[in-house]
Amino acid sequence: MKKAAGAAALALLATACGAGTPEAAPTSTGGTFTYAIPADPGVLDPATGVLSVTNTVLSIAYDTLVRAGEDGGIVPGLAEKWDVKPDAVTFTLRKDVTCSDGSPVTPEDVAGTINHIADPDTKSPVYGVFVPVGMKAEAGDGTVTLSTPEPFGFILESARSIFIVCGKGVEDRSLLARGTSGSGPYVLSEAAPGDHYTFKVRRDYAWGSSGTGADLPEQVVLKVVPNEQTAANLLVAGTLNGAQFLGPDRARMESTPGIGQIVTPVGNGxxxxxxxxxxxxxxxxxxxxxxxxxxxxxxxxxxxxxxxxxxxxxxxxxxxxxxxxxxxxxxxxxxxxxxxxxxxxxxxxxxxxxxxxxxxxxxxxxxxxxxxxxxxxxxxxxxxxxxxxxxxxxxxxxxxxxxxxxxxxxxxxxxxxxxxxxxxxxxxxxxxxxxxxxxxxxxxxxxxxxxxxxxxxxxxxxxxxxxxxxxxxxxxxxxxxxxxxxxxxxxxLIATKNAAFRMAGGLFDPSSFRLTQGG
CATH class of the missing domain: 3.10.105.10 (Dipeptide-binding Protein; Domain 3)
Incomplete structure (x- = not known):
C-alpha cells in the first residue's frame, strides 16, 4: 500500500450526497454561480487529491468514466457502456468528448491517468484508495480495460472516483498544480489560493448528465470561506449561491426565508x-x-x-x-x-x-x-x-x-x-x-x-x-x-439561494448548475 501523505484529509473526502431542488425556473445561462468552500484545496493535480475540498473543486473541471446516480447506482460518464468481469472491466468511451484544450479524449488519456497513479514513482496518495492496488489500464480501439491481479468486487464502482486527465496535462503534470486539463464543463481561469478559484464555462460541452454548456452559468467561483457564520451572512446577502453548514449557523439557515435546503448524510464522526x-x-x-x-x-x-x-x-x-x-x-x-x-x-x-x-x-x-x-x-x-x-x-x-x-x-x-x-x-x-x-x-x-x-x-x-x-x-x-x-x-445542510445544483459523494454534478430567479 502506498503512503498516503494526506490520510487525515479523508476526514472530508465525501462531503455530501444528494440532489438539489430548483427554487424557481432557471432564468438565463449567463451570470456567476458562487459557492463557499471551507478551506483552500491546495495542489489541484487529481493524482494528489485526497482532501474532500480538493475533490469538490476538481469535480467542476474533470469527468469520470462513470458516475453515481441519484439512487446510488452507476450511470454513464465518459464511458457509454461497460463489460464487467471479476478481475477486469472494459469501458467503451463516448466518441464526442473533448478536453478543455479542444483535443479529443482518448483511451490513451484514460489509461495514462490510471497508470500514472499506480506508478510507484508517482507516490500518489490516492493509489490504494481511488485506484485499487495493482490495477493497470490498457487502451484499446475506443475502449479502455482496467484490470486487477485478483478478482475485485468493486472494480466498476471504483471508476466513479477517478478524475480523467486529458490534453496538455497528460504530458506536463506541472500544469495541474494551479490549472485544470479535463473534459468537464468548466476550466479553471483564475486561482487565488486562500481566497477564490474561478472557472469559465465551456459552451462546447455536450455530454453532461443534466445539460450542456449552453445551459450553464458563464462562471463558477469557489470562494474560500472558513467561517460558517461569514458564509451564512454572504448567503443571506445574496453574495453566495450555496454553502455547506455543519455548525450552529445551520439552524439559522434552516429558518431563513428564501434559502433552499438539502440535508444529506456525510459519514461518521x-x-x-x-x-x-x-x-x-x-x-x-x-x-x-x-x-x-x-x-x-x-x-x-x-x-x-x-x-x-x-x-x-x-x-x-x-x-x-x-x-x-x-x-x-x-x-x-x-x-x-x-x-x-x-x-x-x-x-x-x-x-x-x-x-x-x-x-x-x-x-x-x-x-x-x-x-x-x-x-x-x-x-x-x-x-x-x-x-x-x-x-x-x-x-x-x-x-x-x-x-x-x-x-x-x-x-x-x-x-x-x-x-x-x-x-x-x-x-x-x-x-x-x-x-x-x-x-x-x-x-x-x-x-x-x-x-x-x-x-x-x-x-x-x-x-x-x-x-x-x-x-x-x-x-x-x-x-x-x-x-x-x-x-x-x-x-x-447545503443551503442555496437563487441557484440549484446536484452533488453526490461530495462531488458536484457541474452540468446541473443553474441560476434561478434573482441569480
Whole structure:
C-alpha cells in the first residue's frame, strides 16, 4: 500500500450526497454561480487529491468514466457502456468528448491517468484508495480495460472516483498544480489560493448528465470561506449561491426565508487510538476501557450539534453495501467496568488521580481539527473531561486541517484523534486500516487487526451480497476491538439561494448548475 501523505484529509473526502431542488425556473445561462468552500484545496493535480475540498473543486473541471446516480447506482460518464468481469472491466468511451484544450479524449488519456497513479514513482496518495492496488489500464480501439491481479468486487464502482486527465496535462503534470486539463464543463481561469478559484464555462460541452454548456452559468467561483457564520451572512446577502453548514449557523439557515435546503448524510464522526509501540492505545484493554468511559450518545449529540443520526457504518451513503455494522459491536458506556478494567491491567490511580503503571502516567494527546467547527472542539473537551474522570491525563491538540495529515503521518505526536473518514467504498479504507504503518504506509494509527485483514482479503475477491456481508463483518471487527470508534452519523445542510445544483459523494454534478430567479 502506498503512503498516503494526506490520510487525515479523508476526514472530508465525501462531503455530501444528494440532489438539489430548483427554487424557481432557471432564468438565463449567463451570470456567476458562487459557492463557499471551507478551506483552500491546495495542489489541484487529481493524482494528489485526497482532501474532500480538493475533490469538490476538481469535480467542476474533470469527468469520470462513470458516475453515481441519484439512487446510488452507476450511470454513464465518459464511458457509454461497460463489460464487467471479476478481475477486469472494459469501458467503451463516448466518441464526442473533448478536453478543455479542444483535443479529443482518448483511451490513451484514460489509461495514462490510471497508470500514472499506480506508478510507484508517482507516490500518489490516492493509489490504494481511488485506484485499487495493482490495477493497470490498457487502451484499446475506443475502449479502455482496467484490470486487477485478483478478482475485485468493486472494480466498476471504483471508476466513479477517478478524475480523467486529458490534453496538455497528460504530458506536463506541472500544469495541474494551479490549472485544470479535463473534459468537464468548466476550466479553471483564475486561482487565488486562500481566497477564490474561478472557472469559465465551456459552451462546447455536450455530454453532461443534466445539460450542456449552453445551459450553464458563464462562471463558477469557489470562494474560500472558513467561517460558517461569514458564509451564512454572504448567503443571506445574496453574495453566495450555496454553502455547506455543519455548525450552529445551520439552524439559522434552516429558518431563513428564501434559502433552499438539502440535508444529506456525510459519514461518521469518529475517533481512532494510536496503537504504535509504547502508546497506551496499543493495549486493547486500555482502548476498550477508554471507550467504555465515554457516553457515545451524549458525545455524538455534542459533536453534531444535535443534528446527527446513529452511526451505522464507515462508508458514506448511498452505500454499495447497505446495512448496520455498528450496533452491538462497540464497547458500551460503563464507567465502573472501565475503571475495573484499568485496575486489572495495572493502571492504578496516583495521588493526583492520574493512573500510573510501571512508573508511566496514563497520558493521552487528543488530536482534532479546529476547522471542523465548534461541535468538534466541544466533543474533544467532553472526551478529555470523561477520560480525566477515568484517570487519564489528557492534552488537547487542535490543529488546522492542513496540518492534521502532518501530525498523523510525520510527527505522529498523538494518542487519539477525532477523524471522520468518509469514503464511498469500503475497499478504499483498507490501506488506512491495515498494512504498513506510517510513515512507510497509509496505516496512520498502526492498526493490526488480524480478523479485519482476513475478512477484507476474502471480501475483495467476492462480488455481490456475499462480499458485502464480509465487508460488514470486517467493519464490525474493528469496532469490537475499539480500533476506531464510530460516534455519530453526521448530516450536513447545503443551503442555496437563487441557484440549484446536484452533488453526490461530495462531488458536484457541474452540468446541473443553474441560476434561478434573482441569480
Amino acid at each position: 469518529q475517533f481512532f487510538y494510536h496503537q504504535g509501540d509504547g502508546r497506551p492505545g496499543a493495549d486493547p484493554v486500555v482502548r476498550k476501557a477508554l471507550t467504555q468511559a465515554l457516553n457515545l450518545t451524549e458525545l455524538g449529540g455534542i459533536a453534531s450539534g444535535g443534528t446527527g443520526r446513529p452511526a451505522t457504518g464507515l462508508v458514506v451513503e448511498p452505500r454499495a453495501c447497505p446495512g448496520d455494522t455498528v450496533t452491538g459491536h462497540v464497547p458500551a458506556f460503563d464507567e465502573a467496568a472501565a475503571a475495573a478494567a484499568l485496575d486489572a491491567a495495572g493502571w492504578k490511580p496516583g495521588p493526583d488521580g492520574i493512573r500510573v503503571k510501571d512508573g508511566e502516567r496514563l497520558s493521552l494527546r487528543l488530536l482534532y481539527a479546529t476547522t471542523r467547527g465548534p461541535g468538534v472542539q466541544a466533543a474533544a473537551e467532553y472526551m478529555a473531561a470523561a477520560w480525566k474522570k477515568a484517570g487519564a491525563e489528557v492534552k488537547l491538540n487542535g490543529v488546522l486541517d492542513t496540518k492534521l495529515s502532518e501530525s498523523l503521518n510525520v510527527t505522529q505526536d498523538w494518542d487519539a484523534v477525532w477523524l471522520p473518514i468518509t469514503v464511498t467504498l469500503p475497499s478504499q479504507l483498507v490501506g488506512f486500516l491495515s498494512g504498513p504503518a506510517a510513515p512507510k504506509g497509509a496505516n496512520f494509527a498502526h492498526l493490526d487487526n488480524d480478523r479485519y485483514t482476513e475478512l477484507v482479503t476474502e471480501a475483495n475477491g467476492t462480488p455481490g451480497e456475499e462480499g458485502c456481508a464480509l465487508w460488514g463483518q470486517a467493519e464490525s471487527a474493528l469496532f469490537e476491538s475499539a480500533d476506531l470508534v464510530p460516534v455519530v452519523g453526521n448530516t450536513t
